Amino acid sequence: MADKLLSANEKTNEQVTSNFNLKELEFMDKIPTEFLDNARELCRNLQKIRDAVGKPLNIISGYRSLERQMKVNPSAPKSKHLSAEAADIKPPAGMTATELHKIILDLIDKKVILNSGLGLYVKDNFVHYDIRRDASGKGTPARWQGN
Numbered sequence: 001m002a003d004k005l006l007s008a009n010e011k012t013n014e015q016v017t018s019n020f021n022l023k024e025l026e027f028m029d030k031i032p033t034e035f036l037d038n039a040r041e042l043c044r045n046l047q048k049i050r051d052a053v054g055k056p057l058n059i060i061s062g063y064r065s066l067e068r069q070m071k072v073n074p075s076a077p078k079s080k081h082l083s084a085e086a087a088d089i090k091p092p093a094g095m096t097a098t099e100l101h102k103i104i105l106d107l108i109d110k111k112v113i114l115n116s117g118l119g120l121y122v123k124d125n126f127v128h129y130d131i132r133r134d135a136s137g138k139g140t141p142a143r144w145q146g147n
């Protein structure tokens, strides 16, 4: 696959919630059909985060092919980005990644969104959220702090 952003008409244009379209999870790689349900579930959770934040969220990374993952983060070969279950979210202007992270933790505590993967990247200014689940569909928690 080429290192080239998908053009607008190459992306999967499917509006899932009021503010999230599947195309927002696509950058260089189109989401394979087998992962579309994951991507839809991710959008439903992202919508709850967006509603709590009250401002548009800037998704800076969504679905990644294995080839892409090996280029951007080879230390995580089982990343949830590979199955369209993860998004890296840049906080809106006026909000820090730490503040966005806290809002997401609060939504998890209130069981508004799945209690799954959450990583805070203060210096790089984004929060990774994913919807990793067990076989029954229940979220499996993971927390970490990156750069």
Ligand SMILES: [Zn+2]
Pocket (backbone or CB within 6 Å): 061, 081, 086, 087, 088, 128, 129
């Ligand atoms: Zn991520």
